[in-house]
Amino acid sequence: MPNSYFQFKQFKINQGQCAMKVSTEACLFGAWVQANSAERILDIGAGTGLLSLMLAQRFDAVIDSVEIDEGAAHQASENFKESPWSDRLNIHHKDIQSFAESSSIKYDLIISNPPFFKSSLKSLSSTRNLALHQSEGLSASTLSVVIDKVLSNEGKAFVLYPEYESQLFSLEAKAKNLFAKPALIVKNQPNKGVFRIISEVQRNDFDAIPEQISIRDGKEYTNEFVGLLKDYYLHL
Template identity: 35%
Template sequence: MPNDYFTFKGFTVRQDRCAMKVGTDGVLLGAWARSPGRRILDIGTGTGLIALMMAQRYTGAHITAIDIEPGACAQARENAVAAGMADRISVSNCRLQDFDGGGACFDTIVCNPPFYSGTPRSKSPERTLARSASSLPAGELFDHAAHLLTDDGQMSLIVPAACFGTFDAEAAMAGLWPHRVCALRTVARKPVSRYLLAYGKQRTDGVERSEECIMGTDGGRSAWYAALTEDFYLG
């Protein structure tokens, strides 16, 4: 059984009442995403991990975190309070499809999206809801995000390699252009397993492309991953 909390340098994430626990994907996205402005939206916040990471990195920003699962929202609020960040992180229990941003747009959108087609196997209805793409299909994610993003803003997300083509095509359909693409391997000898992606409304002259490994030859964090997460992991 996973621990009911995960301690980082700047905050502790309680996760006993949240279906989706702290994982590598969330840490990767929270450390990799960039924010060109002060308004950040975290779609599907879960424990609030990515919102907390963005609040730590961008001290002048306000983060709006949304999730469709009431228990996750309650836990994310508690984690924000415990971290002393409740004045900069607001949590709302709602679907992205019903969210209007209060009439304002966001400079940054981050999302660790659900990607399972059909119904993923889980004993927990909350976990099934959080993981199933039926709750937030890629097309709807990008359509709504495009309306909520400022003209110069960026939307960042992490997806499995098998889903990259679908997500990239749906982003294009929504009028979003790739700005950064980072292909990730667990170790050098294995194929690419996931992608970190950043999109914007403006077409760039050159997409920033990279390929990295999460683990080094010794089985520990690679030099790239250690540097990326230096401000968060305890050791």
């Protein structure tokens, strides 16, 4: 049974009310997200508030976190209040479509670790298969629409998906005149297949050569992983 909390160096994540617990890939995501600067950040599907808190530690930005689940939103709110950055962390308990429609803010950094349905489909050759393949709760299409609505002209969004869902999201983003390309390829082990992909999204086309990282080599964390998480994990 997962612990009811996860202690980081500068903040604590209580997670007893959340279905989605703190995960290694989410921690990697929060530590890796790259931006030259960020004044307004949007976290789509905040869950426990983990990503918002990780980015609050790195960026002196106002962060809006949107979470549709009441229990998770309450949990994130409590985690925000107990953190050193409570004055610039905002939780919004509502669906992201409603939030985007009512928002007049354009964000220069957007992050999302959306829920997904792991498909058994292996290729993108069937248009019908693509049309039928939807994430649970927040579809790739909806996520693309929301990003298009609230992303600033020069802003960036980063989205974490498994490999197939990442490809699907790129197609949905293209249909909204957005460009989504792999920025970080994540493996559990150097000799294993792709575990997750972090995609970067921009309004204008851009060149992208994805980085690659393995979380562990055997039983030990890799040096690259330790380098990213050492400011967060207690025992690194």
